[in-house]
Amino acid sequence: xxxxxxxxxxxxxRWFDWVLSEAEIYDYGxxxxxxxxxxxxxxxxxxxxxxxxxxxxxxxxxxxxxxxPLLITEDMIKKEGEHIKGxxxxxxxxxxxxxxxxxxKLALRPTSEVAITHMETLWYKSYxxxxxxxxxxxxxxxxxxxxxxxxxxxxxxTTFKEAHTLHDSFEDADRQVREAIEIYSKFFDELGIPYxxxxxxxxxxxxxxxYTVAFDTVLPDGRAxxxxxxxHLGQTFTRVFETIIHKRDGSQDYGWQTSYxxxxxxxxxxxxxHGDDRGAILPPNVAxxxxxxxxxxxxxxxxxxxxxRYASDIDNELKKSGLASTVDLDKExxxxxxxxxxxxxxxxxxxxxxxxxLRENSITIFRRDTFSRFKARREELxxxxxxxxxDIERNMKKKAWDEFRSYIRQVRTIEEAADIxxxxxxxxxIPWCGKERCATEITEKTGASKMLGTxxxxxxxxxxxxxxxxxxxxxxxxxxKTY
Amino acid sequence: xxxxxxxxxxxxxRWFDWVLSEAEIYDYGxxxxxxxxxxxxxxxxxxxxxxxxxxxxxxxxxxxxxxxPLLITEDMIKKEGEHIKGxxxxxxxxxxxxxxxxxxKLALRPTSEVAITHMETLWYKSYxxxxxxxxxxxxxxxxxxxxxxxxxxxxxxTTFKEAHTLHDSFEDADRQVREAIEIYSKFFDELGIPYxxxxxxxxxxxxxxxYTVAFDTVLPDGRAxxxxxxxHLGQTFTRVFETIIHKRDGSQDYGWQTSYxxxxxxxxxxxxxHGDDRGAILPPNVAxxxxxxxxxxxxxxxxxxxxxRYASDIDNELKKSGLASTVDLDKExxxxxxxxxxxxxxxxxxxxxxxxxLRENSITIFRRDTFSRFKARREELxxxxxxxxxDIERNMKKKAWDEFRSYIRQVRTIEEAADIxxxxxxxxxIPWCGKERCATEITEKTGASKMLGTxxxxxxxxxxxxxxxxxxxxxxxxxxKTY
Numbered sequence: 023x024x025x026x027x028x029x030x031x032x033x034x035x036r037w038f039d040w041v042l043s044e045a046e047i048y049d050y051g052x053x054x055x056x057x058x059x060x061x062x063x064x065x066x067x068x069x070x071x072x073x074x075x076x077x078x079x080x081x082x083x084x085x086x087x088x089x090x091p092l093l094i095t096e097d098m099i100k101k102e103g104e105h106i107k108g109x110x111x112x113x114x115x116x117x118x119x120x121x122x123x124x125x126x127k128l129a130l131r132p133t134s135e136v137a138i139t140h141m142e143t144l145w146y147k148s149y150x151x152x153x154x155x156x157x158x159x160x161x162x163x164x165x166x167x168x169x170x171x172x173x174x175x176x177x178x179x180t181t182f183k184e185a186h187t188l189h190d191s192f193e194d195a196d197r198q199v200r201e202a203i204e205i206y207s208k209f210f211d212e213l214g215i216p217y218x219x220x221x222x223x224x225x226x227x228x229x230x231x232x233y234t235v236a237f238d239t240v241l242p243d244g245r246a247x248x249x250x251x252x253x254h255l256g257q258t259f260t261r262v263f264e265t266i267i268h269k270r271d272g273s274q275d276y277g278w279q280t281s282y283x284x285x286x287x288x289x290x291x292x293x294x295x296h297g298d299d300r301g302a303i304l305p306p307n308v309a310x311x312x313x314x315x316x317x318x319x320x321x322x323x324x325x326x327x328x329x330x331r332y333a334s335d336i337d338n339e340l341k342k343s344g345l346a347s348t349v350d351l352d353k354e355x356x357x358x359x360x361x362x363x364x365x366x367x368x369x370x371x372x373x374x375x376x377x378x379x380l381r382e383n384s385i386t387i388f389r390r391d392t393f394s395r396f397k398a399r400r401e402e403l404x405x406x407x408x409x410x411x412x413d414i415e416r417n418m419k420k421k422a423w424d425e426f427r428s429y430i431r432q433v434r435t436i437e438e439a440a441d442i443x444x445x446x447x448x449x450x451x452i453p454w455c456g457k458e459r460c461a462t463e464i465t466e467k468t469g470a471s472k473m474l475g476t477x478x479x480x481x482x483x484x485x486x487x488x489x490x491x492x493x494x495x496x497x498x499x500x501x502x503k504t505y
Numbered sequence: 506x507x508x509x510x511x512x513x514x515x516x517x518x519r520w521f522d523w524v525l526s527e528a529e530i531y532d533y534g535x536x537x538x539x540x541x542x543x544x545x546x547x548x549x550x551x552x553x554x555x556x557x558x559x560x561x562x563x564x565x566x567x568x569x570x571x572x573x574p575l576l577i578t579e580d581m582i583k584k585e586g587e588h589i590k591g592x593x594x595x596x597x598x599x600x601x602x603x604x605x606x607x608x609x610k611l612a613l614r615p616t617s618e619v620a621i622t623h624m625e626t627l628w629y630k631s632y633x634x635x636x637x638x639x640x641x642x643x644x645x646x647x648x649x650x651x652x653x654x655x656x657x658x659x660x661x662x663t664t665f666k667e668a669h670t671l672h673d674s675f676e677d678a679d680r681q682v683r684e685a686i687e688i689y690s691k692f693f694d695e696l697g698i699p700y701x702x703x704x705x706x707x708x709x710x711x712x713x714x715x716y717t718v719a720f721d722t723v724l725p726d727g728r729a730x731x732x733x734x735x736x737h738l739g740q741t742f743t744r745v746f747e748t749i750i751h752k753r754d755g756s757q758d759y760g761w762q763t764s765y766x767x768x769x770x771x772x773x774x775x776x777x778x779h780g781d782d783r784g785a786i787l788p789p790n791v792a793x794x795x796x797x798x799x800x801x802x803x804x805x806x807x808x809x810x811x812x813x814r815y816a817s818d819i820d821n822e823l824k825k826s827g828l829a830s831t832v833d834l835d836k837e838x839x840x841x842x843x844x845x846x847x848x849x850x851x852x853x854x855x856x857x858x859x860x861x862x863l864r865e866n867s868i869t870i871f872r873r874d875t876f877s878r879f880k881a882r883r884e885e886l887x888x889x890x891x892x893x894x895x896d897i898e899r900n901m902k903k904k905a906w907d908e909f910r911s912y913i914r915q916v917r918t919i920e921e922a923a924d925i926x927x928x929x930x931x932x933x934x935i936p937w938c939g940k941e942r943c944a945t946e947i948t949e950k951t952g953a954s955k956m957l958g959t960x961x962x963x964x965x966x967x968x969x970x971x972x973x974x975x976x977x978x979x980x981x982x983x984x985x986k987t988y
Contacts, residue, residue: 053623055576120594
């Protein structure tokens with residue numbers, strides 16, 4: 023077998039393709055349509071676990087799940103000028119039904135602001151019904167002309183969770199933006215995905231938004247990846263769709279909206295950030311299998327049978343205690359082949375039991391995250407497994423954040439920034455005067471591909487100066503090579 | 506307020522539109538694309554509950570959930586001649602990305618046999634991997650030119666659960682067809698939806714199938730509705746996609762397949778069959794709210810407050826016991842308005858508590874299915890509610906089946922059949938010689954729109970004769986007016 027590519031640095035892309043395929047998560051590049059992938063059974067389970075965490079966070083904060091149509095008429099999507107300008111190059115158009123041309127072209131949703139606002143106008147008329155928080159998990163379509171990548175840059179994004187909220191004031195929508203940031207922060211925390219929150223610059227906000235706040239993380243090749251966005255939409259869409267709300271004081275006004283979304287990229291980061299050169303490593307809270315029990319054959323058939331029974335009992339006890347355990351009782355594959363198989367798939371904890379463990383009434387525990395092996399008494403099984411799983415989760419999160427923090431660097435000059443971008447990359451924070459012209463020069467001269475934006479919180483800037491114009495810095499700009 | 510239409514007979518269609526809209530289940534006809542609907546929050550919850558029952562049945566019988574792309578290339582879909590012939594008039598085509606024409610036309614999936622078989626060829630090579638049972642829950646698209654109807658005849662079917670299985674022999678695929686019939690039977694049983702299982706005639710099978718078995722029910726207007734289909738696909742798709750399986754005996758052969766699906770029509774039947782002129786009635790196992798507690802104000806504010814607390818306690822106790830209970834503490838709406846509101850939504854059980862119940866330490870229970878009201882002691886709360894919910898489920902199922910059985914009629918002559926079809930309709934069983942020519946005449950002369958097919962089980966036919974040609978009947982034909 024060929025040696026798998028290393029996760030770090032230049033080979034990261036090949037490592038990622040390798041792990042998706044070898045772990046049977048996601049089949050990419052073999053389906054005859056460019057930029058789309060297939061969720062295989064194991065990957066689908068991971069996706070469900072991730073989505074369940076998100077759904078719980080949304081449902082418990084008053085969000086309601088809905089399902090809107092995929093197709094949007096050309097009229098609807100062109101109704102808001104900024105919005106269509108942002109999407110017109112990347113919309114897929116349905117033009118024929120059967121052998122007949124359609125009367126009106128239909129877009130495959132690139133996002134659902136217009137579809138949802140259209141219905142909100144019919145559904146919500148009074149402040150009493152607000153705030154209203156809807157969300158859906160759907161496929162969205164973008165005719166990407168750049169190089170596509172599995173889960174990261176797709177033409178069919180199959181795991182688009184988009185929330186759309188309606189409010190009776192600017193302020194309430196603003197509050198909703200903060201709530202959304204809090205929800206996404208909790209969500210990424212549960213997955214152990216580190217992130218930084220930035221206000222996107224004016225020229226890079228969502229088409230139609232007043233402002234956009236984004237979550238970025240850093241992948242193992244040092245490039246930043248946008249993993250979530252939150253938009254204050256103001257009255258952009260409610261004006262053109264005439265969503266009029268009767269307010270508490272008796273007056274009428276267009277509603278105020280926000281929208282926020284995450285995509286398959288969350289799962290891409292989950293796998294990329296936690297994995298290693300042996301394959302995926304899944305946080306226990308999203309692992310379809312948390313514990314794999316592997317029996318090791320004995321000297322005689324009788325002894326082997328006893329070990330097999332011992333392993334099954336352990337598996338049963340774990341299952342009864344509510345853990346997602348599986349025992350691999352296949353006698354035709356060697357333990358080491360099984361180790362390899364479940365390591366690639368990222369099962370966080372392995373229990374090995376052979377004749378020795380049987381004799382000692384013990385278990386051997388192997389941690390996927392640290393490769394450490396230790397023994398425990400059989401009676402301690404459930405307690406030790408639970409503790410170890412918690413520790414794995416904690417450790418994975420800490421490791422991911424330590425790595426991420428090492429990627430965030432503060433500099434004062436273009437040279438320092440350029441040096442970092444050229445070597446380890448990551449996210450560089452540099453003083454900035456706030457002018458778009460200087461931002462363009464900063465990114466160009468440092469080799470960054472994009473300005474991620476500015477911190478939400480106010481920072482003490484002292485006498486820091488914009489490295490381009492030399493004027494007093496009004497904020498910090500975050501720049502990075504991005505996906 | 507206008508009187509709602511009656512569920513029975515001619516006004517059924519209007520009743521159905523009314524209940525979907527008033528119960529806030531599904532918004533239809535107001536979205537600017539023909540033949541598509543919007544799942545509103547309450548409807549979405551019902552849909553999830555229904556899907557969870559199905560997912561449990563599928564997962565526990567070795568099915569694995571996956572997610573395949575929406576888009577299928579023209580080449581792929583045209584690869585199998587029979588298949589494309591069956592679908593070519595009703596496929597939506599994507600022809601443009603942004604402002605550019607695409608190199609190759611892309612179909613919105615009308616069903617996924619070709620997409621899935623393409624990948625199966627890459628994934629499965631050996632009998633050891635089989636049988637393989639995959640399924641997905643997705644939107645499928647049909648350019649319907651007939652009149653569209655909410656959930657029943659749609660251009661975007663949003664709740665298409667399609668299973669696709671692969672086997673190493675004809676017999677194993679045949680066994681899978683029986684397993685699928687069993688799974689769907691259990692599924693419909695859990696929902697209390699009555700059904701009849703027929704083998705579709707040769708000329709009405711799925712495009713590409715060896716044979717098709719279908720589940721039909723009868724809606725309140727007497728017309729039959731197909732609610733599920735199971736297909737033995739033979740080697741139709743594996744031949745053209747070259748899905749070659751190494752068999753146990755060392756030989757190679759194309760794989761054998763089945764596919765089976767259900768759609769939004771399941772939820773349409775659930776609501777139509779159980780509902781009444783007051784609205785929906787949901788079986789307790791799929792009701793998003795199983796119990797609604799409604800407090801009735803007292804003579805004084807103090808008394809009202811005590812009742813409100815009494816109601817909240819009841820609600821809490823029910824919630825703690827695992828029941829989906831809600832209490833409506835709104836003081837601005839009258840109890841009778843609340844009754845109306847929750848009756849339309851089909852909440853199966855209501856608890857009314859006022860000053861009298863508070864004094865007596867009792868509860869008043871109202872059953873949505875029978876309109877009966879009775880008292881119970883407060884201490885008996887959880888037990889009585891559980892028992893009543895079980896009884897509601899049993900009663901709803903029995904009622905639905907009794908009604909359904911009254912719709913199935915055996916006749917010997919065209920006149921008898923025509924008379925039934927013209928009046929109460931339903932499903933008519935009539936002796937048949939097996940010739941397509943006679944089937945056509947039978948349906949035409951009786952005013953039926955379709956021959957549903959023949960029973961799966963062998964029947965004693967005695968000297969029954971085909972009413973058209975007079976030859977000895979070889980089977981029973983089921984005919985009906987259908988959707």
